[in-house]
Amino acid sequence: MLKKLISAVLCTVITLSASVAFANDITITHNGTPLQLDTKAYYKDNRTMVPLRGVFEAVGATVGWDNETKTAMIVKGDGTKADFIFLQIGQSTAFVNSTKKQLDVPAEISNGRTMVPLRFVIDELGAKVEWIKETNTVAITDK
Numbered sequence: 121m122l123k124k125l126i127s128a129v130l131c132t133v134i135t136l137s138a139s140v141a142f143a144n145d146i147t148i149t150h151n152g153t154p155l156q157l158d159t160k161a162y163y164k165d166n167r168t169m170v171p172l173r174g175v176f177e178a179v180g181a182t183v184g185w186d187n188e189t190k191t192a193m194i195v196k197g198d199g200t201k202a203d204f205i206f207l208q209i210g211q212s213t214a215f216v217n218s219t220k221k222q223l224d225v226p227a228e229i230s231n232g233r234t235m236v237p238l239r240f241v242i243d244e245l246g247a248k249v250e251w252i253k254e255t256n257t258v259a260i261t262d263k
Contacts, residue, residue, distance in 0.1 A: 144256075145160065145256065146160070146161040146162070146163075146256055146257070146258060147255065147256060147257040147258070148170060148238075148257070148258045148260065149257060149258070149259050150178050150179050150260045150261075151260070151261055152259075152261075155174065155175060155178050157170075157171055157174040157175065158171070158174060159171040159230070159231060159233045159235075161238070161258070162230075162235075164225050164228075165224065165225050166224075167224050167225040167238070167239065167240075168237070168238045168239065168258055169225065169228070169230070169235040169236065169237060169238070170235065170236060170238045170258075171233045171234070171235060172192050172194070172233070172234040172235070172236050173233075173234070175238065175260075176194050176245075179196075179242075179245070179247060179262070180196060181194050181195060181196040181245060182194070182195045182196070183195075185234065189208060190208060190209040190210075191206055191207065191208045191209070192206070192207045192208075192209075192227055192234050192236065193205070193206055194206075194207075194241060194245070196245050203216070203217060203244065203246070204216070204217055204218075205241060205244055205245070207223070207226075207227040207236055207241075208226075208227070209226070209227050209228060209229060209234070210227075210228065211226050211227075212226050214227075214240070216244050221240075221244075223237060223240055224237060224240070225237045238258060242260055246263055247260055247261065247262055247263060248260070248261045248262075248263055
C-alpha cells in the first residue's frame with residue numbers, strides 16, 4: 121500500500137513539474153511563423169531575453185560580434201537607410217545609430233549564446249512586438 125502511495129505521489133510531482141516547465145517556454149514568431157531557435161528565450165527582470173543571432177537574422181538583420189570588446193552588432197537596412205545597434209555584454213547602455221540609449225537589462229552570455237532584451241532591439245529596428253499571454257508567445261511583425 122505504501123509503495124502505491126509513493127508511486128502515485130511521484131507520478132503527480134513529475135507530471136506537474138513537466139507542465140510547469142512547459143508553461144514557462146516562450147514561443148517567438150515573426151510575421152506569424154514560429155522561429156526555430158537553438159537556445160530558449162527566458163525572462164530577466166520582466167524582460168524577454170532572446171538569442172541574438174537566431175532571432176535577428178530571422179527578421180532580416182545582419183549580426184556581428186567583436187570578441188575583443190564583447191560587443192554585439194546588429195545592422196538592418198532597406199537599401200536607403202540602415203539602423204546600427206551596438207550592445208556590449210554587461211553594459212546598461214547601447215548605441216543606436218551613434219546615440220547612447222539606456223537598457224532595462226544588459227546583454228549577457230548564457231550557455232555560450234549572446235542574449236539580448238528583445239523589445240529594445242525590435243523597437244529600435246522599427247518592427248512591432250506583441251505579447252500574447254494566453255499562449256506565452258512573443259509576436260514580432262514588420263511595420
